[in-house]
Each structure stands twice: as structure tokens, then as C-alpha cells.
Amino acid sequence: MKRSWSGGLLVLAAVGTALPLLGSSDGGIASAPIAHFHHMTATTGTSANWAGYGISGSSGQFSSISATWSQPSITCPSKGTSLVGFWVGIDGLGNDTVEQTGTAVQCKHGHAKYWAWYEMFPKVSVIARGVSVSPGDTITASVSYASGVFSLTLDDTSRGEDYSTNQSTSASIERSTAEVIAEDPVANGRQPPLADFGTVSFSDATVNGQSLGSFNPDEIILESGARVLAQPSGLTTGGEAFSVTWEQA
Helix, strand or coil: CEEEEECCEEEEECCCCCCECCCCCCCCCCCCCECCCCCCCCCCCEECCEEEEEEECCCCCCCEEEEEEECCCCECCCCCEEEEEEEEEECCCCCCCEEEEEEEEEEECCEEEEEEEEEEECCCCEECCCCCCCCCCEEEEEEEEECCEEEEEEEECCCCEEEEEEECCCCCCCCCEEEEEEECCCECCECCCECECCEEEEEEEEECCEEHHHHCCEEEEEEECCEEEEEECCCECCCCEEEEEECCC
16 A cells, blocks of 8 residues: 555555465366556545555564454355455555565355465465465464565464465565555456455554554555445554454445
8 A cells, every 4th residue: 555645635545465366167276367456546544455454654664564363254246256355564555565465265156265375566476375264264474574585474273274485575675564454456457346254353463573553553444435345443452453344345
């Protein structure tokens, strides 16, 4: 998500994840188009595809972020495609890179596919094939930075499955923002409906080892025009917990 000032209002524009879409022929992951994210202008405190909390700071300020969530069960319509992703990341608010990892769900023709992924945007995302994701699973994800290398990890503690990858990049990385987000991706140049995830509950959200709330984060509401699509709650549990509720597609 990119931050700028316009007409005295704080304007948020999304930068983000390129989630791979899942095939449906074999019930698993198959070759498919890539979901690309674009810069999107929005009004104060809202985004065209993000809902959750984001922190803005100085260059090099953020070296780690982590959070835990219970993977929601997705309600799929009988027709059409819808998407949603849940993730933690560094950067994306006010710059053109995002280092992030999380889970995602695609609804296609009434069936939901769940998967884990990581991404070093602007590169496309990578499916974490060693982790199975199912509704109700407890997911803990983290991104950390040290000596020019990002470590991205995700644990499905319900299944005892995890992955970890170390990634370096030649891109200019600011490490000036951090986020915990539920996202509505853009696929094939358009934004499909936001998948009905009910409510996702994030907990143990920490940045640089401190509570998310200690950094006075910005609440981000996902809107399309005047329609609220997903709404975050207030922060609780010492600033380490909140939920995001689906409102409409």
C-alpha cells in the first residue's frame, strides 16, 4: 500500500501480492494465471484491496513482523471466482516493494482451494508446497530481516507443517512500513469479488518484538466506492490482537 498526500487528505494506494491462482481439475495446485496487484488510490483510512493495520516509520526502522491467525472457512458461491489472502509483511505503505508471507483461498465454481505462499514483490509469489492449509488451522507467519537477507516463515501448527525461506533482493528496500492484512487480490487485470471469509482473527501481532499497537498503526478499511467490503475491529490484548470481518463482495 502506497502512501501520499493529496488535497490535504491521506491517500492510500495499494502495492502488493501477486498470488498464484489454483487449478480445479485435480483438487490441487495446477498451472494457472497469476493474480497481479496494482497501485490503487483510495481515501483516508481506506484501501481498494487491503483491510487490517499498517505502520509507517523511517527508513530501516522495521526488521521483523509476525502474527497468528485461525484460517477461516470460506463460503463459496455456486458460480464464479473469488479470492482472499491473509498475510504479514514489511514495506508496501509508501514504497514499491513488499516482503510478505501468508495464506490464500480461491473460490471457483463453488469449491474452495487453500494454500500458503510467500512473495518478494515486485516478483510474483511462490506457493509453499510443503504446507497444507485447511479451515480452522492455526497459522503463524513472520518476516524478518538481517544483513541483507529476509527470512519468511509460516507454521501450520495444527498440522505440524512449516516452511522457511531466505531471500535476498537487488531492489531498493526501505523497511519503512509493516502490515497485518486481509486482502482482495487482482487477477488477470481485474479484481474478482472478495471471498466470503466471515471473520479472521489475528493475535500475537508484533513488530520488532513489540506489540503492533505500540506503534500507533493506521486502521485500514477495504472499500469499493461507498461500499465497505471488509472492516477491521479495534486492537485488543495489549495491541496484539484484532479481527477483520467480511461485509460484502
